Amino acid sequence: MNFNATLIGQMITFGLLVLFTMKYVWPPIIQAMQDRQKQIADGLASAERGLREQELAKAKAAQMLKEAKQQAAEIVAQANKRANEIIEQSKTEARSEGNRQLAAAQAEIEQEVNRAREQLRSQVVSLAIAGASKILKHEVDEAANAAMLEDLVTQL
Amino acid sequence: MSETGHSATGYIIHHLTNLRFDLTQGRFLHGEEIGGFGVLHVDTMFFSISLGVLFCWLFRKAARTATSGIPGPLQNFCEIMVGFVDTQVKDSFHGRNPVIAPLALTIFVWVFLWNAMDLIPVDLLPAIAGMLGIPYLRVVPSTDLNSTFGMSISVLLLVYYYSIKVKGPGHFAMEVLTHPFGKWFMPFNLLLRIVEDLAKPISLGLRLFGNLYAGELIFILIALLPWWIQFTLGWPWAVFHLLIITLQAFIFMVLTIVYLSMAHEDH
Numbered sequence: 001m002n003f004n005a006t007l008i009g010q011m012i013t014f015g016l017l018v019l020f021t022m023k024y025v026w027p028p029i030i031q032a033m034q035d036r037q038k039q040i041a042d043g044l045a046s047a048e049r050g051l052r053e054q055e056l057a058k059a060k061a062a063q064m065l066k067e068a069k070q071q072a073a074e075i076v077a078q079a080n081k082r083a084n085e086i087i088e089q090s091k092t093e094a095r096s097e098g099n100r101q102l103a104a105a106q107a108e109i110e111q112e113v114n115r116a117r118e119q120l121r122s123q124v125v126s127l128a129i130a131g132a133s134k135i136l137k138h139e140v141d142e143a144a145n146a147a148m149l150e151d152l153v154t155q156l
Numbered sequence: 157m158s159e160t161g162h163s164a165t166g167y168i169i170h171h172l173t174n175l176r177f178d179l180t181q182g183r184f185l186h187g188e189e190i191g192g193f194g195v196l197h198v199d200t201m202f203f204s205i206s207l208g209v210l211f212c213w214l215f216r217k218a219a220r221t222a223t224s225g226i227p228g229p230l231q232n233f234c235e236i237m238v239g240f241v242d243t244q245v246k247d248s249f250h251g252r253n254p255v256i257a258p259l260a261l262t263i264f265v266w267v268f269l270w271n272a273m274d275l276i277p278v279d280l281l282p283a284i285a286g287m288l289g290i291p292y293l294r295v296v297p298s299t300d301l302n303s304t305f306g307m308s309i310s311v312l313l314l315v316y317y318y319s320i321k322v323k324g325p326g327h328f329a330m331e332v333l334t335h336p337f338g339k340w341f342m343p344f345n346l347l348l349r350i351v352e353d354l355a356k357p358i359s360l361g362l363r364l365f366g367n368l369y370a371g372e373l374i375f376i377l378i379a380l381l382p383w384w385i386q387f388t389l390g391w392p393w394a395v396f397h398l399l400i401i402t403l404q405a406f407i408f409m410v411l412t413i414v415y416l417s418m419a420h421e422d423h
Binding site: 002006008015017018020022025027030031032033039 | 176179190191192193194195196197200201204205208211212215216218219220222223224225227231234235238239242254255257258259261262266297300301302303305306307309310
């Protein structure tokens, strides 16, 4: 066990290894590690930001939902009001139409009654005349009786 | 492997002998030959460079395809290591220095891989090497003082480099001479500083070496037992060693960071 040229050889080897590590091994690996560290930090930060934005969006959505509900309620109320109005209007129209038809029907009935009455009157006159002429035979002045009967008819 | 005392000693010594190549003579050394400073431990160099290449390949593969998106298993693993080391560096070092963190990562993973070689059965690789005609093989680079001191001395050089660079030569010299007892104790201060700075690489290098050397030695001793009893000791020791190898790699890394951060700060 003694010192010899191996010592120098090992020192040279060591120096070369250190140089190699310094130039080709350490920088890329440490760079990759630092980059990843940064990426992870960025990722975490953006996740945090995303979370906050999501919360904001949630609040906004809730607000919008509330407004929409309110609007819907307003629309329903308006629709109900309008429906009631339409029903009322329809009712009024129906009522007036009914009245109109009733009046027309009454007028028609009256007309019918008048016509029937006229017809009846004229038939009564002729019937009376026929009756009278049967009763009195030819002894009656037709003209005078007719005038008298006419009188009678008007009094009916 | 439990034979006579002599062959047991020979077995241990054989396991603790490096494959030595004398650069000055241009030949492999055999037996008890020690050689001078020109000797190279081929096995130590081979395994530490192989493990270094493994480390570079693995982490480079992860780094090349590194994405900030969803990481794959390999990238995940490398990111765990990088993140772990980065945390350690940020905990004890507050300046800005692009070298320290990659340096710490290299030390941690490389030393860990060195130590992990200790978990391979002690006879496996030397036996394979023996079949290939290689007489000696030590597979754990951190049981070679040259490895641990190569690293700790490099760390010390970096400490000096940054001390002088950050504080300026004049200020650094003032600090060496006047700390901690003021300018009237200059020689004494200098002596203290020398002891302090010698203690750094020696404690770093010897701690790692001592732990792993002892660990390997115990594995070798366990391997001397009859084969049917070995697992009763080998298994607990291996489990315990899992802790040791990680801990030693971690300690080496943390102390390096601490020393380098001290180099950046005024006393």
